Amino acid sequence: MEKEPLSLYELNALVRQALNESLPDTYWIQAELSDVRSNATGHCYLEFIQKDARGNNLIAKARGTIWANVYRMLKPYFEESTGQAFVSGIKVMVEVTVEFHELYGFSLTVVDIDPTYTLGDMARKRREILKQLEDEGVLTLNKELEMPMLAQRIAVISSSSAAGYGDFCRQLEENPYGFVFYPRLFPALMQGNQVEESVIAALNAVNDHRDDFDVVVIIRGGGATSDLSGFDTYLLAANCAQFPLPIITGIGHERDDTVLDSVAHTRVKTxxxxxxxxxxxxxxxxxxxxxxxxxxxSSVSVRMDKEHSRLSELTNRLPLVIKNRTIREGYLLEQLIQRINVGIARSLTNKQHRLMLLEQRVNDASPERLLKRGFSITLKDGKAVTDSAQLKAGDVITTRLAKGEVTSEVK
Structure with a gap:
């Protein structure tokens, strides 16, 4: 008997009927998003994929659809809950119905999503990054830096058009104490896929002038909560953890800290x-x-009082000290006078003895003494004659004796 063949449409209709009968309910599945895109009508088209845990190779893939009426509620709910954009590359847990269309084939239609699964996966990734930083010994380096006492010179990494940057500067300028701050903006993209690259570039620019700043502030305000995933990357965290200036983060969220918050010196919310x-x-x-x-x-006052009391005490003691010193110096002076007198007397005695000796020697050498011993002195014109050549015939000379003198004429 000749078999009647089925058309492709008929076969696909049988497949559709079989799937509807065997898989009539909704099912929760875990998968990674891929090729997420939406069109002008508000529908979202994507792929669900599963990779081999060891080789990272695809082991399953299915086309997915989120109709506009569901996508309008599901996307903001997911992003607000997780702080993660609904984009390719994230892992999700979604409730789906299994569909098969004769023309478009097999697909999964998303009807609900569980953000807690994605949060868990994100938390796992954050834990892995923090563990890697800890193993490398850099996790707490920035926290260990000492915050300068006068943190006035501030390098601000933010978008120049961000409302948060304006709020930050205005708050500093209008502080009630009149403190002066010197913020300088280093522009960076604070949302989108280039957050990591842009903030690292800004950090490098700050590092080139690090001696001009006391702290670094990374702030973000007014952006979507879903853009926070850019602050959960290893490279950005590693750069911040090892930065030579204290880093303060205020990137505007209430949920658990990002990896960047965990390595920064100080984390605030806004x-x-x-x-x-x-x-x-x-x-x-x-x-x-x-x-x-x-x-x-107070210390100076106490010290002044103490020194004043000490001065008063010294002033009161001064007359007695002067009197005692005067008595002591007077005693020393008397001893010195006595020693001088003894010295003078001894010196005078020695000098007197020498004078007596000299006198004796002078007396012994005097002409009178010589004359008494029988010597005489011949004088011519009142001058002693010591050489006969000094005389000639007819000269009148006087001879002086011990007693008297004789006048003679030379023949």
């Missing part, structure tokens, strides 16, 4: 909170300095 943190830090520093000034004034 740009305004970042400004308030710096103002409070300055206020605390001002109070500390004021306290130190008061302590210094």
């Amino acid at each position: 740009p305004t909170a970042a400004a308030q943190f710096l103002i409070t830090h300055m206020h605390d520093a001002a109070l500390s300095l004021e306290e130190l000034a008061q302590t210094l004034i």
